[in-house]
Amino acid sequence: xxxxxxxxxxxxxxxxxxxxxxxxxxxxxxxxxxxxxxxxxxxxxxxxxxxxxxxxxxxxxxxxxxxxxxxxxxxxxxxxxxxxxxxxxxxxxxxxxxxxxxxxxxxxxxxxxxxxxxxxxxxxxxxxxxxxxxxxxxxxxxxxxxxxxxxxxxxxxxxxxxxxxxxxxxxxxxxxxxxxxxxxxxxxxxxxxxxx
Amino acid sequence: xxxxxxxxxxxxxxxxxxxxxxxxxxxxxxxxxxxxxxxxxxxxxxxxxxxxxxxxxxxxxxxxxxxxxxxxxxxxxxxxxxxxxxxxxxxxxxxxxxxxxxxxxxxxxxxxxxxxxxxxxxxxxxxxxxxxxxxxxxxxxxxxxxxxxxxxxxxxxxxxxxxxxxxxxxxxxxxxxxxxxxxxxxxxxxxxxxxxxxxxxxxxxxxxxxxxxxxxxxxxxxxxxxxxxxxxxxxxxxxxxxxxxxxxxx
Numbered sequence: 001x002x003x004x005x006x007x008x009x010x011x012x013x014x015x016x017x018x019x020x021x022x023x024x025x026x027x028x029x030x031x032x033x034x035x036x037x038x039x040x041x042x043x044x045x046x047x048x049x050x051x052x053x054x055x056x057x058x059x060x061x062x063x064x065x066x067x068x069x070x071x072x073x074x075x076x077x078x079x080x081x082x083x084x085x086x087x088x089x090x091x092x093x094x095x096x097x098x099x100x101x102x103x104x105x106x107x108x109x110x111x112x113x114x115x116x117x118x119x120x121x122x123x124x125x126x127x128x129x130x131x132x133x134x135x136x137x138x139x140x141x142x143x144x145x146x147x148x149x150x151x152x153x154x155x156x157x158x159x160x161x162x163x164x165x166x167x168x169x170x171x172x173x174x175x176x177x178x179x180x181x182x183x184x185x186x187x188x189x190x191x192x193x194x195x196x
Numbered sequence: 197x198x199x200x201x202x203x204x205x206x207x208x209x210x211x212x213x214x215x216x217x218x219x220x221x222x223x224x225x226x227x228x229x230x231x232x233x234x235x236x237x238x239x240x241x242x243x244x245x246x247x248x249x250x251x252x253x254x255x256x257x258x259x260x261x262x263x264x265x266x267x268x269x270x271x272x273x274x275x276x277x278x279x280x281x282x283x284x285x286x287x288x289x290x291x292x293x294x295x296x297x298x299x300x301x302x303x304x305x306x307x308x309x310x311x312x313x314x315x316x317x318x319x320x321x322x323x324x325x326x327x328x329x330x331x332x333x334x335x336x337x338x339x340x341x342x343x344x345x346x347x348x349x350x351x352x353x354x355x356x357x358x359x360x361x362x363x364x365x366x367x368x369x370x371x372x373x374x375x376x377x378x379x380x381x382x383x384x385x386x387x388x389x390x391x392x393x394x395x396x397x398x399x400x401x402x403x404x405x406x407x408x409x410x411x412x413x414x415x416x417x418x419x420x421x422x423x424x425x426x427x428x429x430x431x432x433x434x435x436x437x438x439x440x441x442x443x444x445x446x
Binding site: 048107112118157158 | 263362363
C-alpha cells in the first residue's frame with residue numbers, strides 16, 4: 001500500500017507522518033501530481049490560516065488534482081475545511097468537495113475560542129469509523145468549524161453541534177486530529193488505511 | 197463537552213526527567229520518552245516537557261526531544277525551556293511539538309508573544325508564569341523562579357492574553373512541591389479575569405486537590421509532576437475519582 005501525505009507548506013505535518021509509521025506505513029511526502037494520483041490512500045493535512053493555505057494549494061495546482069482523485073482521501077483539520085465550499089476565514093473560496101460552509105465559533109460564557117482539547121464525537125458514519133467509538137474523546141484545536149450538512153460523518157457539540165467529520169464518496173475529513181487522539185485516533189487512522 | 201485535562205509535567209535536565217522540591221532538590225525519575233509513553237497509555241491528556249536547566253545554561257533547542265516524543269506518542273505535547281526566538285519555536289514545531297511555552301524570554305521581550313502568535317497561531321503558544329506572594333501581591337519570577345521581576349501576576353497574565361498567548365501555565369512557587377493543594381484563590385482570580393485556558397501548576401498532592409482546581413478555581417487543566425512520577429496518584433485512579441464527582445474527564 002502506498003500512502004501519500006500531501007506536502008504543500010501546510011504547517012506541522014510531521015506528527016501525521018510519525019503516526020502512520022506507528023501503524024507500519026511509511027508514507028511519502030509529496031506534492032507531485034503523478035505520485036498523488038498513484039497512491040492507494042491520500043492524506044491532506046493542514047494547520048494554519050485558510051486563505052494563505054488555500055493559496056499554497058492553488059500555487060501547486062492541487063485545487064485541480066485533489067477533487068479529481070478517486071482513491072480514499074482524508075483531510076485533517078484545516079485540510080477538511082479546505083475541502084468545503086467556502087470559509088469565513090479570510091473569505092476563502094475552497095475546493096468544494098463538501099457543499100458546506102466553514103464559520104467562526106462565537107465565544108460565549110465558559111466556551112473559549114479556540115476549541116482546544118478533548119471532546120466527544122457521536123452519530124458516527126460507519127464508512128469512516130470502526131464500531132464502538134460513539135461518544136469517545138478525540139483531540140481538537142480550531143477556531144473555525146464546518147456547519148452541519150448532508151456530509152456530516154460525526155458530530156461534536158461546542159457552542160453548537162458542528163461537523164467533527166465528513167464523508168462524500170471517496171472523500172473523508174476529520175476536524176479533530178486522529179494522529180493526536182491516542183488509541184481512538186489510531187483506530188480511526190487504521191480504519192481509513194484499510195478502506196478498499 | 198470539552199474535558200478538563202490532566203497533564204503530567206516532565207522536567208528535563210540533560211535528557212533525563214527530574215523534579216525539584218521548590219525547584220532546588222532534584223530527583224531522577226527516568227527517561228522522558230518512556231515516561232511520556234507510560235503516561236499516554238495511562239490516560240494523560242497532554243504532556244509538558246520543560247528543560248529546567250535551559251534558562252541558566254542558555255541551551256537553545258530541544259529539537260531532538262521534540263522529535264523523539266512526536267515519533268512515539270499520540271497525544272499532544274508542549275515543550276519549553278530557554279525558548280527565546282521565532283527560530284527556536286519554528287524548529288520545535290517543525291520537529292513535531294504541538295505547542296511551545298515561553299517564560300523568561302517573554303518577560304524580557306513581551307513583543308515576542310505577539311510575534312509568535314502572529315507567525316504560528318495562538319493555539320501553539322503557551323506562556324508559562326512562575327509567581328510567588330511577596331507581602332500582599334503575587335510577583336512574577338524568572339530564570340527557574342530565581343529572579344523576581346517588577347511584574348504583578350494578574351496584570352502580566354492579562355497582558356500576555358492581549359498579546360496573543362493561547363494558554364497560560366501558571367505555577368505558584370509558594371505551592372510547588374508542597375503537596376498542600378493548588379493556589380486556588382489566585383487561580384480563580386485569573387480565571388475570572390481571562391478568556392484563554394489556564395493550566396494550574398504547583399501544589400497537587402491529592403485527588404481532591406484536582407477536584408478543587410477544576411471546580412473552585414475553574415482551571416482548564418491541572419499539571420503535576422512528582423505525584424505522577426513516584427506513583428503516588430495513578431492517573432487512571434485520579435480520572436475515575438473526578439468522573440465520579442461529575443467533572444468532565446476523558
